[in-house]
Amino acid sequence: MAAVAALLFTGVSVQQANGELDNRRKELEIAQEGQVTERFTTAVGQLGDKSPDVQLGGIYGLQRIMKDSPRDQPAVIDILSAFVRTHAVKSKTHPRVGAPADVQAAVSVLVNRDEREDGPARVDLGGAVLSAANLHRTVDERGVPLAGAVLNAANLFGADLWEADLAGAKMGGVDLRHADLREADLHGAYLETAVLGSADLTGANLDGAFLVGADLGGTDLRETTGLTVEALIWADPPEKDYPPDLPPKLAKDPRVKKWLAGKGPQPAPA
Numbered sequence: 001m002a003a004v005a006a007l008l009f010t011g012v013s014v015q016q017a018n019g020e021l022d023n024r025r026k027e028l029e030i031a032q033e034g035q036v037t038e039r040f041t042t043a044v045g046q047l048g049d050k051s052p053d054v055q056l057g058g059i060y061g062l063q064r065i066m067k068d069s070p071r072d073q074p075a076v077i078d079i080l081s082a083f084v085r086t087h088a089v090k091s092k093t094h095p096r097v098g099a100p101a102d103v104q105a106a107v108s109v110l111v112n113r114d115e116r117e118d119g120p121a122r123v124d125l126g127g128a129v130l131s132a133a134n135l136h137r138t139v140d141e142r143g144v145p146l147a148g149a150v151l152n153a154a155n156l157f158g159a160d161l162w163e164a165d166l167a168g169a170k171m172g173g174v175d176l177r178h179a180d181l182r183e184a185d186l187h188g189a190y191l192e193t194a195v196l197g198s199a200d201l202t203g204a205n206l207d208g209a210f211l212v213g214a215d216l217g218g219t220d221l222r223e224t225t226g227l228t229v230e231a232l233i234w235a236d237p238p239e240k241d242y243p244p245d246l247p248p249k250l251a252k253d254p255r256v257k258k259w260l261a262g263k264g265p266q267p268a269p270a
Helices: 002-047 052-068 070-087 101-111 254-260
Strands: none
Touching: 002 052, 002 070, 052 070, 052 101, 070 101
16 A cells, blocks of 8 residues: 555656646746847837947847747848838938948848748838848858848839849749849849849849749840840740840840740740
8 A cells, every 4th residue: 555655646746746847837938938029129129229239239139039939030020121111212312322231231131031930921122222232141150151042022122222132042933023133143043933024134143043934024134144045035925015125146046036926835944
């Protein structure tokens, strides 16, 4: 009987210990959630400060929150996208001075995020003036160079991306209609199913850009560099009354003429 009683006592003790551990774990989770909420509120408040240094602190505080609390990433994306749209505006006195430090920092946080945690959010920089901005990803915690900016399905409608560094950017399905991409570096950019209607790519570097299924209707491609026939014909054939402006050499190529006429499907390259 003593042995049975000992076993029962041990079982009860284990249950009590497990219950205490569960309670402590729940308390810890609640405390951590409270800390994240407090940090979130502080960071958002810093974005509205007049001091550029305080704003930068808020931006990097939100970046830290994205890493520590991935479920808050969609909210951070929305907030930083709104910050860029409202702060990246054209200057009346110096319209081409490049992105200010706070805007560049916010954009860098957005393009260096882990897109797997985006949820329903998407980067929305429609109409933002990001001329000469660096939209290239940096390095990870180990110092390993990362691939290009993550802007899949982003809204960049009418954005000013003059001389922007978008080399190797992941821009599948991105909306670039009416965007100013003059002199932009798009070499190796992934633009599958991107919509570039009426975008200005004068002087843009398209060497190695992936254009499968891209909509190039009305796009000015006449003075681009690096654009090849092989890359061009994988894009969606344009509507007859809305063709892109092409470099003369490409426009004369029989394969391009066939593409412009919309003859035959354009299967993705193997």
